[in-house]
Every structure is written in C-alpha cells, then in structure tokens.
Amino acid sequence: MIMVEGEVSGKKYREPFSKGVLARSLTRAEMDPNKAYTFASQIEAHLRKEGIKVISLDDLVGIVRARLKEENEEVAEKYGLWKRIRTCKEPLIILIGGASGVGTSSIAFEVANRLGIRNMTSTDIIREVMRKMVSKELLPTLFESSYTAYKSLRIPPSPELDEVIIGFRDHVDTVSVGVEAVIERALKEGVSIVIEGVHIVPGFINEELVSKHNVAMFVLTLQDEEVHKGRFYSRCRQLWARRPLKRYMNYFGAIRKTHKYFENQAQKYDIPVIENIDVTTTIDCIIETITKTYGREEDVRETKS
Numbered sequence: 001m002i003m004v005e006g007e008v009s010g011k012k013y014r015e016p017f018s019k020g021v022l023a024r025s026l027t028r029a030e031m032d033p034n035k036a037y038t039f040a041s042q043i044e045a046h047l048r049k050e051g052i053k054v055i056s057l058d059d060l061v062g063i064v065r066a067r068l069k070e071e072n073e074e075v076a077e078k079y080g081l082w083k084r085i086r087t088c089k090e091p092l093i094i095l096i097g098g099a100s101g102v103g104t105s106s107i108a109f110e111v112a113n114r115l116g117i118r119n120m121t122s123t124d125i126i127r128e129v130m131r132k133m134v135s136k137e138l139l140p141t142l143f144e145s146s147y148t149a150y151k152s153l154r155i156p157p158s159p160e161l162d163e164v165i166i167g168f169r170d171h172v173d174t175v176s177v178g179v180e181a182v183i184e185r186a187l188k189e190g191v192s193i194v195i196e197g198v199h200i201v202p203g204f205i206n207e208e209l210v211s212k213h214n215v216a217m218f219v220l221t222l223q224d225e226e227v228h229k230g231r232f233y234s235r236c237r238q239l240w241a242r243r244p245l246k247r248y249m250n251y252f253g254a255i256r257k258t259h260k261y262f263e264n265q266a267q268k269y270d271i272p273v274i275e276n277i278d279v280t281t282t283i284d285c286i287i288e289t290i291t292k293t294y295g296r297e298e299d300v301r302e303t304k305s
C-alpha cells in the first residue's frame with residue numbers, strides 16, 4: 001500500500017493513497033470524471049513503478065501537476081489554483097449576490113463544489129430564521145419578498161423616491177444583520193463558507209468584514225430581460241420547485257428594479273459584477289478573482305497540508 005504523508009499544525013499524519021480522492025480533486029479542476037479516474041490510476045501505477053511506499057502530499061501534488069502539464073495546461077493551472085486555495089491559513093468567505101433568479105444559488109453550489117468548500121447557506125434561510133424571532137408588526141418588510149417589501153413599508157416614501165427600492169433597502173438592511181452574524185461566526189470558527197442570495201448587496205454588509213482579504217463579494221447580473229425571465233421558467237420546471245412562476249412574472253418589473261440597484265451599488269462599492277450567462281465562465285471568473293486577493297504566498301500555510 002502506498003501511504004501519503006501530510007502535516008497539520010506541525011503534526012505528521014499518514015493515509016493510504018486513494019485514486020478516488022485524487023480523481024475528485026481533478027474533477028474540481030474540470031477534468032472529465034472518467035478521465036480523472038484513469039489519470040489517478042496512472043499516477044498510482046507510476047508510484048508503484050518507482051517503488052515509492054511513502055510520499056509527502058507536496059511531492060504527490062508536484063507529480064500530479066507535472067503530469068497534468070503534459071496532458072492539459074488548462075486543467076493543470078486550475079488544479080494549481082484549487083490546491084493553493086485549499087492550503088490557505090484563513091477561512092474563505094464567498095458572498096454571491098444578485099436579484100432574484102439571476103442564478104446565485106446555482107453558482108454558489110458550483111463554486112463551493114469546485115473549491116471543496118463544505119459549507120453553504122442562502123440568505124433566504126437566514127431570513128426564515130429571523131422571521132421566527134421577531135413579530136410581523138415590528139419588522140413588516142422582513143415577512144415580504146425582497147421585491148414586494150415596499151408593500152409593507154410602515155411609512156410610505158415620498159413620491160419622488162422609488163418605493164420598490166425603498167422597500168428593498170429596508171428588507172435587505174434587516175437580513176444583513178443575520179448575514180453578518182454568519183460571516184462573523186465562520187471567521188471565528190475558521191470555517192470556509194459560501195453565502196448567496198438577494199440580501200448580499202454591496203454597501204449593506206459591515207465594511208470591516210467585507211474589506212478582509214479572505215472575504216470576497218460578487219454580484220451576478222443578466223442584462224437581457226428575456227434571458228432573466230427564462231431562468232424563472234427553468235427554475236419552475238424543476239420538479240422540486242415550489243415557487244410559482246406567476247408570482248415572479250407578476251413582479252418581474254420590480255425584480256428588474258432591484259437588478260439595476262445591485263449594479264449601481266456594485267459600481268459604487270467596487271464589487272465585481274459578473275454577467276451569469278455561462279456557468280463555467282462565471283465560476284472561472286469568481287475563482288480567478290479570488291486568487292488575486294487570497295491564496296498569495298503569505299496566505300498559504302507554512303506547514304505542508
């Protein structure tokens with residue numbers, strides 16, 4: 001049996017070489033799953049041929065990268081990025097916001113999967129917990145959707161202001177308190193997490209948290225209204241979907257207003273905006289942006305992981 005030796009907090013540990021584990025990390029670098037398993041088998045054969053009984057994790061990664069480079073430069077680079085992010089000292093907090101339907105939950109799931117992040121939550125869930133804690137009378141907009149919050153504003157805004165946006169801001173402002181609590185807890189515990197939803201709005205989450213180099217915020221957009229509408233159709237077609245299409249179509253105008261607001265806020269606070277047309281392009285863009293601020297030499301653990 002070939003043993004792989006790693007090091008955590010100065011302590012060495014050994015575990016058997018697993019083709020499955022290696023193949024999974026290669027699929028995260030977008031290698032086809034069948035190919036990844038074959039590739040992992042070839043690596044195992046190579047180690048056996050060389051008579052290697054124990055190999056350090058760093059040496060294994062080195063061999064994998066060298067072999068990958070010969071086969072596919074792009075996968076080799078993505079594997080390198082993934083490995084770097086995995087060996088960082090600080091937890092990584094990824095915040096993905098955007099108007100209802102632009103694809104925040106789908107993209108958050110894919111990004112978490114690609115980076116091997118095991119924690120993911122939606123701001124809708126945070127909102128649901130908060131709804132159990134306060135009365136409707138105290139915070140009426142919390143009990144609305146982000147795009148219908150204007151209906152429950154206690155004081156109607158003056159006519160020159162857009163009531164949809166005033167309602168949206170009020171609603172987001174409240175849920176942001178819960179979002180901040182999740183971020184603070186993740187930082188305290190040292191746990192990486194992806195948080196997604198309509199309540200991740202630039203300018204609403206404590207600047208001190210958002211400006212940390214290991215907290216990365218993104219806004220997803222869909223410029224084409226028909227494409228945006230299409231996403232609600234595709235979401236409602238899924239068998240488990242419980243949210244009626246009609247509701248989103250009825251409020252589509254209001255949802256687009258929140259979309260515009262996201263764009264403006266992102267520009268104001270210098271938050272990357274990604275047009276979520278193609279899933280792969282969106283994910284690559286998020287991961288590339290993250291590696292510019294996180295995953296630098298000084299972020300990576302001194303000890304071998």
Ligand SMILES: Nc1ncnc2c1ncn2[C@@H]1O[C@H](COP(=O)(O)OP(=O)(O)O)[C@@H](O)[C@H]1O
Pocket residue numbers: 098099100101102103104105106107231232234235236276277278279282
């Ligand atoms: N880049 C994309 N290309 C095609 N379809 C997408 C893309 N992103 C999301 N979708 C689809 O659009 C629908 C809405 O996406 P979802 O992630 O539920 O949006 P949100 O969480 O922002 O409301 C889903 O059916 C999803 O599969």
Ligand SMILES: O=C(O)[C@@H](COP(=O)(O)O)OP(=O)(O)O
Pocket residue numbers: 099100101104105124144145146147197198243
């Ligand atoms: O408040 C909102 O805008 C949506 C957000 O959900 P997503 O569309 O982002 O999943 O929640 P709803 O009240 O429609 O269930």
